[in-house]
Amino acid sequence: MKDEGGRRKAAVSWRRTRGLTDTPFHYCPGCSHGVIHRLVAEVLDELGVLEKTVGICPVGCAVFAYNYFNCDMIEAAHGRAPAVATGVKRVLPDRVVFTYQGDGDLAAIGTAEIVHAAARSERFTTIFVNNAVYGMTGGQMAPTTLLGQKTTTTPAGREVSVAGFPLKVAELMATLDGAVYVARVSVHSPKHILQAKRAIREAFKVQLDGLGFALVEVLSACPTNWGLAPPDALRWVEEKMIPVYPLGKFKVPEEIS
Amino acid sequence: MARVAAVTGNEAVAEALRQINPDVCAAYPITPQTELMQRFAAFVSNGKVDTELILVESEHSAMSACIGAAAAGGRVATATCGPGLALMWEMLYVASGMRLPIVMAVVNRSLSAPLNIHGDHSDAMGARDSGWIQLWSENAQEAYDNTIQAFRIAENMNIRLPAMVCMDGFIISHSIGRIEYLEDEPVRSFVGEYQPLNPLLDLDNPKSYGPLILTDQYHEYKRAQHEVMTRVKDVVLAVAAEFEKVSGRRYGLFESYRLDDAEIGLVILNSAAGTAKDVVDSFRERGIRAGLLKPRLFRPFPYEEVAQALKGLKAVAVLDRADSFGGYGPVFMEVCSALYPLAERPVVINKIYGLGGRDFLPQHAEEVLAELEEIARTGKVRVAKEYIGVRE
Ligand SMILES: Cc1ncc(C[n+]2csc(CCOP(=O)(O)OP(=O)(O)O)c2C)c(N)n1
Ligand code: SF4
Numbered sequence: 001m002k003d004e005g006g007r008r009k010a011a012v013s014w015r016r017t018r019g020l021t022d023t024p025f026h027y028c029p030g031c032s033h034g035v036i037h038r039l040v041a042e043v044l045d046e047l048g049v050l051e052k053t054v055g056i057c058p059v060g061c062a063v064f065a066y067n068y069f070n071c072d073m074i075e076a077a078h079g080r081a082p083a084v085a086t087g088v089k090r091v092l093p094d095r096v097v098f099t100y101q102g103d104g105d106l107a108a109i110g111t112a113e114i115v116h117a118a119a120r121s122e123r124f125t126t127i128f129v130n131n132a133v134y135g136m137t138g139g140q141m142a143p144t145t146l147l148g149q150k151t152t153t154t155p156a157g158r159e160v161s162v163a164g165f166p167l168k169v170a171e172l173m174a175t176l177d178g179a180v181y182v183a184r185v186s187v188h189s190p191k192h193i194l195q196a197k198r199a200i201r202e203a204f205k206v207q208l209d210g211l212g213f214a215l216v217e218v219l220s221a222c223p224t225n226w227g228l229a230p231p232d233a234l235r236w237v238e239e240k241m242i243p244v245y246p247l248g249k250f251k252v253p254e255e256i257s
Numbered sequence: 258m259a260r261v262a263a264v265t266g267n268e269a270v271a272e273a274l275r276q277i278n279p280d281v282c283a284a285y286p287i288t289p290q291t292e293l294m295q296r297f298a299a300f301v302s303n304g305k306v307d308t309e310l311i312l313v314e315s316e317h318s319a320m321s322a323c324i325g326a327a328a329a330g331g332r333v334a335t336a337t338c339g340p341g342l343a344l345m346w347e348m349l350y351v352a353s354g355m356r357l358p359i360v361m362a363v364v365n366r367s368l369s370a371p372l373n374i375h376g377d378h379s380d381a382m383g384a385r386d387s388g389w390i391q392l393w394s395e396n397a398q399e400a401y402d403n404t405i406q407a408f409r410i411a412e413n414m415n416i417r418l419p420a421m422v423c424m425d426g427f428i429i430s431h432s433i434g435r436i437e438y439l440e441d442e443p444v445r446s447f448v449g450e451y452q453p454l455n456p457l458l459d460l461d462n463p464k465s466y467g468p469l470i471l472t473d474q475y476h477e478y479k480r481a482q483h484e485v486m487t488r489v490k491d492v493v494l495a496v497a498a499e500f501e502k503v504s505g506r507r508y509g510l511f512e513s514y515r516l517d518d519a520e521i522g523l524v525i526l527n528s529a530a531g532t533a534k535d536v537v538d539s540f541r542e543r544g545i546r547a548g549l550l551k552p553r554l555f556r557p558f559p560y561e562e563v564a565q566a567l568k569g570l571k572a573v574a575v576l577d578r579a580d581s582f583g584g585y586g587p588v589f590m591e592v593c594s595a596l597y598p599l600a601e602r603p604v605v606i607n608k609i610y611g612l613g614g615r616d617f618l619p620q621h622a623e624e625v626l627a628e629l630e631e632i633a634r635t636g637k638v639r640v641a642k643e644y645i646g647v648r649e
Contacts, residue, residue: 063372075372077340079315109285109315109344137286140295141312153286153298153312163312 019045023067030230032220033061033129035187037068039197040100040127043204044071053096054088056081060102061135061222079110082117085124096207097124103144104134107167111143114173114215121178121212125203128169128215131222132241139225143167146244151225166244170217174250181206181214182250188221188237192247199249202256211253219245259437259504266429269397269436270336270362270422271296273404275306276444279360280331280451283311283322287341288374289426290364294336316341320348320359327357328466330456332408335359338426339366342380346387352419353388353482355466356454358411359419361389362404365527365578366426367613375614376426378526378579381555382587388482390420390489391556393526395512397434400424402506403553405439408448409496416485416492417454425528427614443503486557493554510559512551513566515541519548521629522567522603524592525576526552529610529617533576536622547626552588560595567596570603571633574625576645578611585642604632607642621646 002008019041025034044050053071057063059078066073076084081099089097106114106128114126133151134140140153144166148157170184181203185196196218203214219241223233264272271293274282284294301310309326313319316337327333337345342363352359363381367373381391392407394400403422411420424430439447455464470478490510497508514534516522523533530551540547550566552558567573573596577586584590589607596602608625611617625645632638 059372075370077369111314134286137288137291138295140286140291143314152295153310155299155302162310 017042017045019050019070020068021070025068026064027061028224030221030223030233031061032131032187032218035193036127036129036196036218036220037065039187039193039200040098041069043197043201044096047201047204047208049096049204049208052094053098054092056085056088056097056099058099058101058105059136060105062100062102062129063136065100079105079108080113081105082110082113082122082126086117086120086122089122089124093123096204098204099124099126101126101128102135103128103130103132103142103169104137107143107169115176118173118176118179118213118215121180123207123210123212125207126213126215127200128217129220130169130217130245131220133222133225135222135225139222144169146240168245170215170245170250173215178213179215180212180251180253181256183252184217184219184245184247184250186219186237186242186247188219188234202252205256206253209255211255217245219247259439262436262438263433264397264436265292265431265433266397266400266424267293267364267431268296269401270404270424271300272438273401273444274334275300276439276441277332277334277405277408277448278306278445279308279334281309281311281323281326281333282335283313283319283326284335285313285316285319285337285341287316287338287366289366289376289430290336290338290341290362292430293362293364316344317348320345320352323359324348324352324355324357327352327359328355328457330453332412332451333357333359334361336362336364338364339368339374339380342384343368346384349384349387349389349419351467354478356417356485357419358408358417360404360407360411361419361421362400363421363423364426364430365423373613374426376428376578377612377614378423378577378587379612381421381423382579384421385556385587388418388486389556390418391554392420392422393553393555394422394424394429395527395530395551396429397424398436398506400429401436401438402500402504402508405444405447406496406500406508410489410492412452413492414452414454415488418485418489423527428528437504439504447500447503489557490554490559508553510554510562511566512553514549514551516548516550516566516570518546519569520546520571521626521633522548522550522570522573523576523622523625524550524552524567524573524588526555526578526588529576529578532617532619533622536619536626540626545626545630555588555591558591558595560591563592563595564599567592567603568599568601572629573603573605574608574629575605576608576610576625580609580612589642604636604638606632606638606640609642609644610646615646617646
């Protein structure tokens, strides 16, 4: 390949996705939010929909997602992203709309919104980041916290008798007729990252085909609040989280399977 | 015997809650309150209190759980701030309408949008009309002392109303200051055994809470809420007098600082009052008769007492860390209502400062006092309401 001046040009084998801006992530070392951002951004770019995408940011560590995604973004109040997304999508039905939410945002304060958006089969995509704690506020127990897991509000470990059981969002959502695509993935190894990307792509395809509500739950490391070094945190996802939150596709519409 | 410590405001209130040992706390984390309940969670885990701590899924549920626990006959406390308090709004009215003496620490934070986690008073001012008693605190010591007193005020058999204790987010909640703690025993005997009133499951006297009351009685019910509020002031003073005996610290409905012979004065809540008092001192040193009034009991508002305290002044500036957009700041409106019945009253102006945690600096108090001097001399007001400390 030659450039205009006739000089030999190196072939471009890899390019940073246009789906992300140049702003450096503020996430802690070893946090999976950055990887998940990149996957969503790459999918939007590869599907060629970046110019017509609107994202809804959560309140949580991903509160600054509007600085990173290279598309229009709205900041929702804590837990309300699915309701805001509903409003956006109803006015702009031909655009791509997604929410990006943590487990405090989606599975605690915003459980009603996500369940009802799914029940109405709103045509947007939700990326649900499950890191088993409230990250941003400093590692308190979330509904997704594992039994026995130590958090700042359960310093002796989560105990069933006072704090109940972990909430399994993918399984819960799969019971809703309106949720047409539901998958749980993880990003703790390269193989899993590739699988996660495929699921995210499918979830956006479901939206582009107008099939209904799609959700991808992504198991995510929070080394800071788990008190683990980044490699140990990835191992913790594999050894502790996956047994409680099994990976897989819970629902896939025939049209894309 | 006092224990002197260096602690944050959040730590001080958590310590008060440890000493009081409530039956139930239901809470949801939110910056800058989170640390308070987190410290309390450690007390629960370490067996330092017997409290049932319920980690609910939102503030709306937190207050709902508090309502259930209080109606069931428990002593109940919680804490929140900013958007969390806003989300509780529906339940705040339920708690006061049911006359449940829940005590809540409010670590004042701004409201969205734009999103901001820093301190201002928009949250508690938004809850002004909810029927809760409001005590405001300049520093960690006052937040600690007010928390202890709030239980006695709220639980008084002639009152039975929920109470919120406010302190400035970050400025007080997260900065370390000197505090004198009381020993556990005096605090426990000061707040006393909890006396439930009309608890559920009293089989001889079955109860219903919060039934449907339409046009026939609702109006009368609300008048009763108004009337009980008029009794709060005396209880606040009586509790303060008793608290002084245990602690040596004196509290009133508000703090009057060098007001007696003052010509000009500031009215200002919470932490900024501390900054402003230093500036008042420096004006006094220059022979200028400046003073300050720092409200403590904001709901119910002590109109007559505030009018008496300010009536001799020539010019007063009310500084609000919240705005009622299209109106005046909330403290300003109360001070004007207090002064209006007087035949002769000071000129009053309103300054809005410190929204979303913008620093309130001595220089801001100096500028306002200088403007008041000018007003006192000429009687001319340049502008009735104005934002100060604005970056242009
Ligand atoms: C109404 C309301 N309540 C509480 C908060 C405080 N808050 C901010 S982020 C957060 C939890 C975030 O956790 P999660 O959604 O799991 O996201 P992560 O930070 O772990 O990515 C909470 C409780 C808030 N902003 N608004
Ligand atoms: S606190 Fe946890 S979730 Fe938040 S950025 Fe750090 S590692 Fe990620």
